[in-house]
Amino acid sequence: MTADTAVRLSEVSKAFGTGGSALLALDRVSLDVAPGEFTCLVGASGCGKSTLLNLVADLDRPSAGTITKDGARVALMFQEPALFPWLTATGNLELALKARGVPRGERRSRAARLLDSVHLGGFAGRRPHQLSGGMRQRVALARALALTEDDAGDGQGTVLLMDEPFGALDAMTRDLLHDEIERIWRERALTVLFVTHNVREAVRLGDRVVLLSSRPGRVVQEFPVPMERPRRIDSPEVASLAGTITDRLREEVVRHGA
Numbered sequence: 001m002t003a004d005t006a007v008r009l010s011e012v013s014k015a016f017g018t019g020g021s022a023l024l025a026l027d028r029v030s031l032d033v034a035p036g037e038f039t040c041l042v043g044a045s046g047c048g049k050s051t052l053l054n055l056v057a058d059l060d061r062p063s064a065g066t067i068t069k070d071g072a073r074v075a076l077m078f079q080e081p082a083l084f085p086w087l088t089a090t091g092n093l094e095l096a097l098k099a100r101g102v103p104r105g106e107r108r109s110r111a112a113r114l115l116d117s118v119h120l121g122g123f124a125g126r127r128p129h130q131l132s133g134g135m136r137q138r139v140a141l142a143r144a145l146a147l148t149e150d151d152a153g154d155g156q157g158t159v160l161l162m163d164e165p166f167g168a169l170d171a172m173t174r175d176l177l178h179d180e181i182e183r184i185w186r187e188r189a190l191t192v193l194f195v196t197h198n199v200r201e202a203v204r205l206g207d208r209v210v211l212l213s214s215r216p217g218r219v220v221q222e223f224p225v226p227m228e229r230p231r232r233i234d235s236p237e238v239a240s241l242a243g244t245i246t247d248r249l250r251e252e253v254v255r256h257g258a
Ligand SMILES: Nc1ncnc2c1ncn2[C@@H]1O[C@H](COP(=O)(O)OP(=O)(O)OP(=O)(O)O)[C@@H](O)[C@H]1O
Pocket: 016, 017, 023, 025, 043, 044, 045, 046, 047, 048, 049, 050, 051, 052, 197
């Protein structure tokens, strides 16, 4: 492990079950993620993308291999925002800050600052059902930041794990959130591991796209994304690289019958 690595997976395997019915979800996956890097993971359904994020988040343990994070704070964000419906946007953030041990007197102002940082300053008193799907995901993003920033409100050293976070949103809302996450990633120098089915989304956002095979999940190929930021998801350059990755993914799906 060096200063150049925020997360290192070394020969990580994960099997579910035992004996003849065991399912090998990940097979000797090795991956180094640099601090401040935006890495996207794509692969066919069931290739183990969520399993990999859960292992990095310590929600589960690998069957073999090691995962090293070098003191990084880790936050996880899912497709469903999973907010408490009876709490306002502010209330949801205050609860996260309480869980982080932030003193009561500081929580309101920290929550307000976090809502401002995701451009939801005017919606602090709304409950989740009074917010659009995109706004709820912004609150979920602010909560992930709340769980990881240090006492000075600095997110440096944070690994943000995102599991299809925009998968349930319409295309225009998703485009806006792509701009948002890119801005926040840059401002806070976050390290992001982003799982998606959407290859264009991966090319829009990633410094690198890692393609996983299915049953068992293995790293098939890595694609650096050389285009300048910000990129447009419908630009010819994004479409072209996404096409190359999709062709490779299709070969894998055919090979594994997924
Ligand atoms: N707790 C579990 N017990 C048994 N099998 C599991 C468990 N979690 C995942 N699996 C299996 O492991 C494999 C990988 O699942 P995982 O959810 O990580 O894939 P994925 O790539 O995230 O899928 P999707 O893109 O559909 O969300 C699948 O075959 C799944 O059925």
